[in-house]
Amino acid sequence: MKDKILIIDDDVDLVETNRAFLSLKGYQVCCAYNGREGLEVMRREKPDLVILDVMMTDVGEGFEVAREIRKDSDIKDTPVLMLTSVNQEHGFNLTVGPDDTWNPVDCFLEKPVTHSQLYDKVVEMLNKVKQ
Amino acid sequence: MKIENGKILVVDDEKGMREGIRRILEIQGHKVDTTDSGALGIQKGIATEYDIYFIDLKMPDIEGTQVLREIKLMYPEAICVIVTAYASIDTAVETTRMGAYQYIPKPFEPDELQILVHRALERRWYILEARRLREEQAKHLLEVAHEQSRMRTIINALDDGILIINQEGQAVLFNPGFLKLLDINQEISIGEPVLEILPTALRDQIKEIFSGKGSVNAIKQEITIHPPAKLVVMANTTPVMGKKGELLGVVSVLRDISELKKIDIIRSQFVDMAAHELKSPLTAVQGYLELVVDKTLGDEPDLYDSYLKRSLDRTKSLVNLINDLLNITRLEAGKVRRELNRQNIKELIIDRLNFFKNDISERALKVNVDIDSNLCVDADRDDLLRLFTQIIANAVRYNKPNGQVNITGRQNTHYVKIDFQDTGLGIKKEEQDRLFEDFFRAKNEFTRNITGTGLGLTIAKKIVDAYAGKIKVESEYQKGSTFSVYLPFAKQNNFTIKNSP
Structure with a gap:
C-alpha cells in the first residue's frame, strides 16, 4: 500500500505544489490548512508522515501541533518533518525536553526547499520508520 | 612694579608741611589729601584706604602714634610714614614696632620724599598683589568646594548607577542609582568592602580589570539581575589610572537597558x-516553477498555465510585501518627511477607487461614495493615499461577489470621520483584536486564496497614529466590516458642521 503523507500549511500554494509533486511520486497525499484541521485529519487518516509548516503568523502554531501530536497516543509515533523559514540554530532556542520550548519534531528543513530535497528527506524518514 | 598714581593722606597740624608734601607729590601725579588734626586724620584715614599715610608725630589734639595705631587697626597693611621733627632712635624703634613703614625727619629735601614715596608705592604694589592673590585663592577654594558639592548632586541625581572601588575592593563612591539598579538594600558606607555584595558577573568584571593591572581598558557586558523584576543592565567597567600609570581602582557605570532589550526582542521577532513571510511565497513560486519546468506532471498545459499565473501573483505579492516592509521601517524610524497640505478627502477616495477599478469590476461590486466635497484634512498626500489604499484594498479583496462598498465622510466636532463599510467576509470576534498586529491575517476557508501581506492594517494604523487620529473596526463574521478612520480636521475648514441627515 502507498504511504500516506499529510501536509499542514496555511499557504495554499505551498500545499498545492507539494501535493502535486508528492502525488506524482506515488504517495497518497492529504492536506490541512491550519493546526486544528491538521490534527483532525491526522486522527482520521493516520498518515505515515506529516509535513508541518512552522506557521509563524499564528504564533507558534506549528510547534503547538507538534506537541499535540506527541501527546496523543494514537498518532504520537508519526514522524514529523517541519518546514521553517528561520534557521533553527539561531532562530529558535529549541530543546528536546518537554518544556516551554520543546519542539518534538524529527527533522527540520529550511525554506525554500526544492522538491528533490523534500523527496529525499521524505524517503529517508519513511525508511527509518520501516526498519 | 609699583603703583604709578598713589593715593596719599597727609595728617599734620603744620600747614607749611602739609602743603609742601602735597605740592611735591602732586607734580608726580599722585593724589594727595590733607587734614590738620589727629582726630580728622583718623576719621579720614579710616573712611578710605590710602596707599600711603604721612602722619606727624606731634599734634596738639592726638599723638601721631595714636593715629598710626587706629589706622593700622583698620588697615593692617597700610603704609604709614611717620614725620617728626624730634627724630630719635627711640621714636624710630617705637613707631616701627607699631607697624610704621618708615619715618622721615623734618625738615627733608623734596628728593628724599620722592625716593621714599617711590619705594613705598613699590611696596604697596606688592602688598596689594599679594592680597589679590590671597583673595583669588580663597575664592577659588570656595569654588572648588562648591564644585564638589555640585558634582556630588549631579552624580546622585543620575539614573545610571555609578560605583568606584579602590584596589582593596572598598567603595570609594557610589550613587543611589547604583543601589537601586542592583537592588541593594543594606547600608553601605564609604571605605567598606563591597565586592562580595555585587552580582557575580559585575564582580568578575571588576576582578578582571584589577588582575589586568591596567592593561585591560574597559569591559562592557550585559548583566541580568533578578529577582525582583527582571532587569537587564549594561555594566561598563573601566580602570582608574594614576599619573604614573598605576592602577588606582575601577569605576563601574550601570545602565538599565531592559526597555531596549524588549524592543530588541520585538524587532528580532519581526525579522x-x-x-517567514518572504520565504513562503518564494518557496511556493519555486515549487510551481519546478513543476512547470520539469514537466513533472506530464502534458498538462492548462494546469501549468494556472501554476504560472499563481507564481506571478505570488511574485507581485512579494513586491508588495517588500514595499510594505520598507514603509513600516520608514514609519517606525520616524524618517518620514511629511508635507502638510490641505487635502480633499473625496478627491483622494475617488483616486483610490480608480486604482482598484479592475478588482471592483471583477467582483461586480457596487461602490457608493457619500462625502461632502468640501471635507478636508491637513496631511501629507502620500500618507493619505497609502492609508486609503490599504483600507479600500481590504474592503474590495475580502468582499463577496456582487457585494457593496459604502464610503461616507463626515465632520464631527473634533474629527473628520471616514467610514468604509463592506459586505464582505467579516472578521471573527476573537480575531478583531489581533487585526492590527504585524503580519496578522484572518485565516479561514474563505480567505485562503486571498493574497495579502498581513501588514496593510499595521501601516494604516501607523499612518493614522502619526496624525493623532484613530482607526476602529466593527465587524460581523460572514456579514461584513466597517473600518472607521478619524483624522483631526483642517483648522480653517470652509465647511460648516451640518446636522446629520
Whole structure:
C-alpha cells in the first residue's frame, strides 16, 4: 500500500505544489490548512508522515501541533518533518525536553526547499520508520 | 612694579608741611589729601584706604602714634610714614614696632620724599598683589568646594548607577542609582568592602580589570539581575589610572537597558516573521516553477498555465510585501518627511477607487461614495493615499461577489470621520483584536486564496497614529466590516458642521 503523507500549511500554494509533486511520486497525499484541521485529519487518516509548516503568523502554531501530536497516543509515533523559514540554530532556542520550548519534531528543513530535497528527506524518514 | 598714581593722606597740624608734601607729590601725579588734626586724620584715614599715610608725630589734639595705631587697626597693611621733627632712635624703634613703614625727619629735601614715596608705592604694589592673590585663592577654594558639592548632586541625581572601588575592593563612591539598579538594600558606607555584595558577573568584571593591572581598558557586558523584576543592565567597567600609570581602582557605570532589550526582542521577532513571510511565497513560486519546468506532471498545459499565473501573483505579492516592509521601517524610524497640505478627502477616495477599478469590476461590486466635497484634512498626500489604499484594498479583496462598498465622510466636532463599510467576509470576534498586529491575517476557508501581506492594517494604523487620529473596526463574521478612520480636521475648514441627515 502507498504511504500516506499529510501536509499542514496555511499557504495554499505551498500545499498545492507539494501535493502535486508528492502525488506524482506515488504517495497518497492529504492536506490541512491550519493546526486544528491538521490534527483532525491526522486522527482520521493516520498518515505515515506529516509535513508541518512552522506557521509563524499564528504564533507558534506549528510547534503547538507538534506537541499535540506527541501527546496523543494514537498518532504520537508519526514522524514529523517541519518546514521553517528561520534557521533553527539561531532562530529558535529549541530543546528536546518537554518544556516551554520543546519542539518534538524529527527533522527540520529550511525554506525554500526544492522538491528533490523534500523527496529525499521524505524517503529517508519513511525508511527509518520501516526498519 | 609699583603703583604709578598713589593715593596719599597727609595728617599734620603744620600747614607749611602739609602743603609742601602735597605740592611735591602732586607734580608726580599722585593724589594727595590733607587734614590738620589727629582726630580728622583718623576719621579720614579710616573712611578710605590710602596707599600711603604721612602722619606727624606731634599734634596738639592726638599723638601721631595714636593715629598710626587706629589706622593700622583698620588697615593692617597700610603704609604709614611717620614725620617728626624730634627724630630719635627711640621714636624710630617705637613707631616701627607699631607697624610704621618708615619715618622721615623734618625738615627733608623734596628728593628724599620722592625716593621714599617711590619705594613705598613699590611696596604697596606688592602688598596689594599679594592680597589679590590671597583673595583669588580663597575664592577659588570656595569654588572648588562648591564644585564638589555640585558634582556630588549631579552624580546622585543620575539614573545610571555609578560605583568606584579602590584596589582593596572598598567603595570609594557610589550613587543611589547604583543601589537601586542592583537592588541593594543594606547600608553601605564609604571605605567598606563591597565586592562580595555585587552580582557575580559585575564582580568578575571588576576582578578582571584589577588582575589586568591596567592593561585591560574597559569591559562592557550585559548583566541580568533578578529577582525582583527582571532587569537587564549594561555594566561598563573601566580602570582608574594614576599619573604614573598605576592602577588606582575601577569605576563601574550601570545602565538599565531592559526597555531596549524588549524592543530588541520585538524587532528580532519581526525579522523572523518577515523572513517567514518572504520565504513562503518564494518557496511556493519555486515549487510551481519546478513543476512547470520539469514537466513533472506530464502534458498538462492548462494546469501549468494556472501554476504560472499563481507564481506571478505570488511574485507581485512579494513586491508588495517588500514595499510594505520598507514603509513600516520608514514609519517606525520616524524618517518620514511629511508635507502638510490641505487635502480633499473625496478627491483622494475617488483616486483610490480608480486604482482598484479592475478588482471592483471583477467582483461586480457596487461602490457608493457619500462625502461632502468640501471635507478636508491637513496631511501629507502620500500618507493619505497609502492609508486609503490599504483600507479600500481590504474592503474590495475580502468582499463577496456582487457585494457593496459604502464610503461616507463626515465632520464631527473634533474629527473628520471616514467610514468604509463592506459586505464582505467579516472578521471573527476573537480575531478583531489581533487585526492590527504585524503580519496578522484572518485565516479561514474563505480567505485562503486571498493574497495579502498581513501588514496593510499595521501601516494604516501607523499612518493614522502619526496624525493623532484613530482607526476602529466593527465587524460581523460572514456579514461584513466597517473600518472607521478619524483624522483631526483642517483648522480653517470652509465647511460648516451640518446636522446629520
